[in-house]
């Protein structure tokens with residue numbers, strides 16, 4: 001089916017109710033949508049496509065509004081397969097349509113599909129009219145690939161943003177004001193934390209740039225459309241990109257024979273004694289994408305692991321590898337863990353925390369075999385000290401605003 005989102009602008013995307021793992025890395029408990037938009041004017045423009053396996057439903061949605069052959073422009077805001085997979089099927093029907101995209105998108109599409117489409121590459125500021133509607137293109141590199149761009153429809157004050165401002169959320173409703181608020185904001189945050197987190201500096205600049213445009217609707221290519229005060233999601237992006245976070249602690253850890261678990265609980269006790277909220281996540285039984293979403297709005301990160309063969313446990317190894325790639329901003333961190341005859345995990349954790357770009361790291365704590373009462377007290381003290389560091393960094397952040 002299709003849904004009208006503005007005069008002459010229709011959603012023609014598809015709903016992927018059963019997607020549970022995006023990128024084969026990131027859990028999508030609520031599924032997703034692949035949003036595509038059809039602009040009907042003197043000329044017809046299709047903005048973005050959908051994931052390949054859904055092409056039949058996608059073509060049907062378009063045909064309900066207009067014969068596919070009427071499409072003169074295919075605008076590609078981003079070439080990743082979830083937005084371009086169905087494009088070859090569309091282009092089989094309209095081989096002479098102009099494919100409008102950035103030069104980087106052109107390169108990616110050429111590599112993915114090896115087809116001689118009629119490309120028309122655009123840069124930031126370029127405009128195109130399709131009748132009464134004027135389309136302005138705004139490059140948005142690394143939001144989330146180098147090729148991303150926004151298409152802004154001036155007359156409708158409509159920003160077709162592709163990945164940014166999206167949420168992995170399958171729903172029969174198309175607008176943010178029609179769905180459960182807790183879920184949409186949770187999924188928007190999880191999307192940012194797991195997809196856009198490494199690019200915060202670029203995101204901050206780009207959001208500030210588009211805030212100068214009159215925007216009434218932001219229509220991303222995943223999830224629901226923001227038509228009610230869309231500046232709310234832009235403000236959230238600015239907050240997340242600037243590293244603002246709550247004065248609380250997240251302890252992500254794994255334990256072989258419970259000693260590191262006992263340490264984590266004693267540390268948490270100390271943190272609570274400082275009236276600081278804390279959450280514990282055992283990494284072998286917790287969804288890591290959910291932990292990174294939690295980290296987005298949490299100031300303090302503690303990571304613990306038992307030592308196994310001079311290094312960390314496998315679930316912790318997986319967590320720290322992703323942490324290094326996401327490069328979270330504005331955090332304070334500390335590591336801990338138990339070991340037997342030889343240590344190793346603490347060093348690996350410290351190196352990983354530094355490699356992730358976290359500058360505020362306080363000395364960690366290692367315990368041999370089982371923590372004794374004196375060592376448990378040291379864990380509690382470490383928790384108290386860490387909570388104080390979290391408060392200090394939060395205050396500095398407040399002052400810097």
Ligand code: FEO
Pocket residue numbers: 078080082083144145163221222
């Ligand atoms: Fe939704 Fe970067 O693809």
